Amino acid sequence: MGTALQIKNLHVEVNNKLILKGLSLNIEHGEMAAIMGPNGSGKSTLASVLAGKEGYNVTKGYIKYLGNDLLKMPPEDRAAAGVFLAFQYPVEIPGVATSTFVRTSLNAQKRNRGEAELDAMQFLKLAREKAKQLEMSEDFFQRAVNVGFSGGEKKRAEVFQMSMLEPTLAILDETDSGLDIDALKIVAEGVNRLRDDKLSGIVITHYQRLLDYLQPDTIHILAEGKIVKTGDKSLALLLEEKGYQGIDGAN
Amino acid sequence: MAVSSDTISAVEKATKKYKYGFITDIETEFAPKGLNEDIVKFISKKNDEPSWLLEWRLKAYRQWLKMEKEEPKWANIHFPEIDFQEAYYYAAPKSDEDKPKSLDEIDPEILNTYNKLGIPIKEQEMLAGIVGSGNVAVDAVFDSVSVATTFKSKLSELGIIFCPISEAVKKHPDLIKKYLGSVIPQTDNFYSALNSAVYSDGSFVYIPEGVKCPMDLSTYFRINAAETGQFERTLIVADKGSYVSYLEGCTAPMRDENQLHAAVVELVALEDAEIKYSTVQNWYPGDENGKGGIYNFVTKRGACRGNNSKISWTQVETGSAITWKYPSVILQGDNSIGEFYSVAISNKKQQADTGTKMVHIGKNTKSTIISKGISAGYGQQTYRGLVRMQAGAENATNFSQCDSLLIGKNCGGHTVPYIDSRNPTAEVAHEATTSKISDEQLFYVQQRGLDPEEAVALIVNGFAKEVLKKLPMEFAVEAQKLLGVSLEGSVG
Numbered sequence: 224m225g226t227a228l229q230i231k232n233l234h235v236e237v238n239n240k241l242i243l244k245g246l247s248l249n250i251e252h253g254e255m256a257a258i259m260g261p262n263g264s265g266k267s268t269l270a271s272v273l274a275g276k277e278g279y280n281v282t283k284g285y286i287k288y289l290g291n292d293l294l295k296m297p298p299e300d301r302a303a304a305g306v307f308l309a310f311q312y313p314v315e316i317p318g319v320a321t322s323t324f325v326r327t328s329l330n331a332q333k334r335n336r337g338e339a340e341l342d343a344m345q346f347l348k349l350a351r352e353k354a355k356q357l358e359m360s361e362d363f364f365q366r367a368v369n370v371g372f373s374g375g376e377k378k379r380a381e382v383f384q385m386s387m388l389e390p391t392l393a394i395l396d397e398t399d400s401g402l403d404i405d406a407l408k409i410v411a412e413g414v415n416r417l418r419d420d421k422l423s424g425i426v427i428t429h430y431q432r433l434l435d436y437l438q439p440d441t442i443h444i445l446a447e448g449k450i451v452k453t454g455d456k457s458l459a460l461l462l463e464e465k466g467y468q469g470i471d472g473a474n
Numbered sequence: 475m476a477v478s479s480d481t482i483s484a485v486e487k488a489t490k491k492y493k494y495g496f497i498t499d500i501e502t503e504f505a506p507k508g509l510n511e512d513i514v515k516f517i518s519k520k521n522d523e524p525s526w527l528l529e530w531r532l533k534a535y536r537q538w539l540k541m542e543k544e545e546p547k548w549a550n551i552h553f554p555e556i557d558f559q560e561a562y563y564y565a566a567p568k569s570d571e572d573k574p575k576s577l578d579e580i581d582p583e584i585l586n587t588y589n590k591l592g593i594p595i596k597e598q599e600m601l602a603g604i605v606g607s608g609n610v611a612v613d614a615v616f617d618s619v620s621v622a623t624t625f626k627s628k629l630s631e632l633g634i635i636f637c638p639i640s641e642a643v644k645k646h647p648d649l650i651k652k653y654l655g656s657v658i659p660q661t662d663n664f665y666s667a668l669n670s671a672v673y674s675d676g677s678f679v680y681i682p683e684g685v686k687c688p689m690d691l692s693t694y695f696r697i698n699a700a701e702t703g704q705f706e707r708t709l710i711v712a713d714k715g716s717y718v719s720y721l722e723g724c725t726a727p728m729r730d731e732n733q734l735h736a737a738v739v740e741l742v743a744l745e746d747a748e749i750k751y752s753t754v755q756n757w758y759p760g761d762e763n764g765k766g767g768i769y770n771f772v773t774k775r776g777a778c779r780g781n782n783s784k785i786s787w788t789q790v791e792t793g794s795a796i797t798w799k800y801p802s803v804i805l806q807g808d809n810s811i812g813e814f815y816s817v818a819i820s821n822k823k824q825q826a827d828t829g830t831k832m833v834h835i836g837k838n839t840k841s842t843i844i845s846k847g848i849s850a851g852y853g854q855q856t857y858r859g860l861v862r863m864q865a866g867a868e869n870a871t872n873f874s875q876c877d878s879l880l881i882g883k884n885c886g887g888h889t890v891p892y893i894d895s896r897n898p899t900a901e902v903a904h905e906a907t908t909s910k911i912s913d914e915q916l917f918y919v920q921q922r923g924l925d926p927e928e929a930v931a932l933i934v935n936g937f938a939k940e941v942l943k944k945l946p947m948e949f950a951v952e953a954q955k956l957l958g959v960s961l962e963g964s965v966g
């Protein structure tokens with residue numbers, strides 16, 4: 224085992240406003256951690272900082288991933304190093320077919336890592352297999368990335384991309400929001416299929432149902448820019464019962 | 475024009491910034507600098523032209539002199555006044571003195587240049603380059619003289635004429651007399667008058683009645699000599715019920731001075747005929763500071779003369795310091811169709827004022843305009859289009875869609891649509907959008923593993939897809955790469 228991701232005393236400003244105020248978090252190889260917390264507490268901010276979005280000013284603290292200083296790497300290098308973010312609000316890219324997008328992404332990562340790229344046939348074979356597992360129709364290969372997708376389709380497409388790119392650190396930002404019960408199950412199974420001792424996960428969610436499927440190893444409560452409580456599955460159940468008011472420091 | 479990806483990457487490596495920026499070192503024969511009646515006569519004599527054509531040129535020249543003070547100023551482009559006496563109007567590779575009889579006689583340096591460009595000029599190479607479907611016959615214009623025409627014999631079996639226009643003047647004088655200047659009169663505008671006076675060569679295509687041309691025909695233009703204006707002239711005639719797809723590609727070496735390119739392209743489609751004309755233009759755009767580059771002032775117009783005829787222009791314009799170009803269609807025949815699909819990029823200090831004119835004369839005529847303008851760096855771009863419905867254009871329809879994409883803060887995109895409808899049954903629909911590549915889009919794509927330049931290229935290709943998919947396959951592949959190359963340095 225050993226630590227995969229190490230976040231220490233992270234302070235982050237956005238537009239001169241301090242959002243993360245000394246956040247510390249360790250994630251082991253193969254660990255699935257859930258992050259819960261009130262709206263506006265900084266969950267998506269953490270996800271964005273991990274993935275390397277511009278405009279997030281780290282004023283204190285550090286992030287190490289697999290021993291590397293993550294904050295020094297541009298987003299595409301982080302992606303090639305295995306960081307994947309399933310966006311809370313996936314972005315539309317008009318005119319770019321989803322399959323083209325994923326193939327371009329996958330091959331860019333492989334190039335970056337010095338691996339052989341997939342040709343069109345190899346890619347298609349893999350994509351069909353993954354789409355089938357997620358019970359997605361192949362029609363969406365030709366549809367422009369996220370354009371005209373329903374909320375649920377967007378989330379499912381994010382998980383499809385994740386399963387194609389095979390990350391080692393998956394960050395799921397409210398991937399369960401907007402999914403109906405059946406879709407939620409399929410998506411959760413998709414995530415579980417990727418789980419092995421190399422995949423670490425950060426699952427941001429408000430709902431117990433996803434956690435029932437994913438069975439996270441740890442649960443963290445994020446409030447006002449800090450982790451205020453860490454526990455096991457029972458913490459989520461307590462939360463479900465009492466709300467954030469029931470948790471010290473989280474209101 | 476099957477440019478292999480190996481060729482592209484080899485050339486890209488050789489000249490990272492402008493991948494076609496090499497200069498061929500061959501002896502060149504110039505006419506004396508400057509422009510006067512003697513130069514016009516010199517060019518005509520070089521081409522061994524009949525006296526009617528010399529008179530035709532001189533008429534254009536004299537008209538141009540009168541127009542000189544009327545150089546068009548309405549376009550949204552800015553450049554120092556051109557001194558027309560400071561350029562050479564004729565440059566032919568020396569080895570052309572004693573006209574090559576076959577490809578073997580062509581200066582190996584020229585062939586080498588074409589190889590670097592990836593043009594399969596030798597027929598063997600041609601054949602080797604064909605994978606499955608698309609055949610391409612190439613008529614290459616090296617500076618002013620057509621050096622070689624491939625696949626001639628195969629085409630001539632079908633009665634198709636595809637040759638340098640200088641040759642057509644001698645071999646097919648009736649066709650040339652009938653159609654040259656019939657769509658774009660010599661005195662149509664300042665640059666077409668100049669071209670008519672001093673054009674040195676170009677391509678001629680004639681597709682006989684009922685013949686579908688079995689391969690894409692292609693001219694590859696290349697400006698090599700310094701301080702040379704290139705004034706080529708293309709004339710394509712599709713007789714009744716015929717079809718042809720024509721590809722035009724252009725490159726020019728990197729030079730500090732500006733070079734003028736004032737071409738004229740005329741298309742004539744008779745009854746039930748169809749012409750598809752595709753251009754990928756990547757003339758040298760100049761450097762980051764706007765030094766050097768081609769002034770591309772081109773007149774292109776097609777006439778749908780017969781009923782049910784069709785003309786489509788598809789263009790991908792990534793090069794030139796300044797582009798001034800409006801490929802147009804005159805819809806004379808009833809039920810005729812005109813199309814204009816365009817992607818234009820202005821990066822660095824490039825300026826482009828481009829668009830189309832659709833002039834509806836016949837009944838039930840139909841036109842479609844899809845324009846995708848991309849501005850980056852300090853690039854400025856204007857879409858300028860005219861849709862005219864003449865009084866007789868019963869039930870004519872037009873649909874126009876003009877989209878601008880801006881990358882960065884210092885560029886500009888402008889849309890200037892003119893609509894002039896004189897028939898109440900005619901319908902004109904115009905849509906326009908302006909968008910930016912958002913930080914969210916860039917981040918999303920980068921998060922998946924693409925670097926910023928790859929990300930921009932991907933997003934831009936998506937933006938331009940509607941037009942790119944109109945290009946013949948092998949052209950589309952090159953165009954996609956060009957979009958990426960042209961936008962290098964536009965982010966970050």
Ligand SMILES: Nc1ncnc2c1ncn2[C@@H]1O[C@H](COP(=O)(O)OP(=O)(O)O)[C@@H](O)[C@H]1O
Nearest residue numbers: 237238240242261262263264265266267268269
């Ligand atoms: N671009 C931004 N500019 C200013 N404030 C922002 C920006 N993005 C997020 N915030 C603020 O940061 C805080 C945390 O937001 P976010 O991380 O999205 O919360 P969560 O995902 O936990 O709901 C909120 O107060 C939000 O308004």
Ligand SMILES: [Mg+2]
Nearest residue numbers: 266267268311
């Ligand atoms: Mg959020």
